[in-house]
Amino acid sequence: MQRMTRQRSAVAELLADLDEFRSAQQLHEQLRHRGEGIGLATVYRTLQSLADGGEVDVLRSGEGEALYRRCARREHHHHLVCRTCRTTVEIDGPTVEAWAAQVGATHGFSDIEHTMELFGTCADCAADPSARSGSPSGSSGGPQNGSPSGSRSGSQTDPRTAPRTGPTTGA
Amino acid sequence: MQRMTRQRSAVAELLADLDEFRSAQQLHEQLRHRGEGIGLATVYRTLQSLADGGEVDVLRSGEGEALYRRCARREHHHHLVCRTCRTTVEIDGPTVEAWAAQVGATHGFSDIEHTMELFGTCADCAADPSARSGSPSGSSGGPQNGSPSGSRSGSQTDPRTAPRTGPTTGA
């Protein structure tokens, strides 16, 4: 059975305070900034168990890094993510669910699942294209690392924010 | 300027022969089986340059591994991938493109992009759920590593095939 430890609740609390997708390492750093003594391995373990329990959603950044977010709804949904500030809107896609099932059937495929995320620039960021790349949901004095992709040093040609969720059985 | 070397054409040729998404390491192994003397770093470099040039499509497996495939069309399209044999069908999604743009606009987001892939079980695999996990496009005596996910040893709770493409400006 899952025990409620100080570390586990700290992670859950931080996720509740945030509104954007964050990597495990970002969350760890933020917890440290909050003064929580917590190990990186514990953050990974906790996030994984939360994800397994459907408590948090997981995306993959363009570089394959895992990003976590506590979504309001636990049912199937998609995300519309601001590529500048990472603000995320949960959206329904009945049109897409139906389309996916139909396309699959047309090609003779069964048991169709799909992954799909939308990326764009939110109204706020479009209005003020300058700074504003931190965490719009405030509350935590965490790191203001706006760029989701820029962790590698090399010549990554594709700096776009581009994650995906695990597939969810459609329609 | 890009020079045509033996290694580069070997990679291009292999990709032309294959019909499924393959990881860089799988491709490297397959090239070795073909008797091509080629370094792993070269395979990575070549794939990256091909991807940059839009010659090949890149997905991310559920574990974040990059998967490559030479698609027939270079324009925007999506993929319907068999989760068993990895056979891939290129598909159009005008419905989705329109839907994505509309949803983005509704929420005040601009410059909408999207990622989306479909997964299912193809007719062949559904009919014969036993073996058949190798490379359906034959031609190469490459490795028959059917499972795209099972490389890690740990307790990965999610063995689903679940990649994503880089986003493409929608609508």
Next chain:
DNA sequence: AGACTCCTGAGAACGGTTGTCAAACTCCCG
């Protein structure tokens, strides 16, 4: 309180990917 487990944390290990750099090779020119 005491015992029994599970959880934690520091660091090692791991797997995929990229950087390094001398040697080999392509391409262009005469």
Next chain:
DNA sequence: CGGGAGTTTGACAACCGTTCTCAGGAGTCT
């Protein structure tokens, strides 16, 4: 066809995110 300039290659190290290991610490039950 031979030479020269500059790109590519390949073996290996380095990196980065993530997971494993295991002794010590903390929750839970009685």
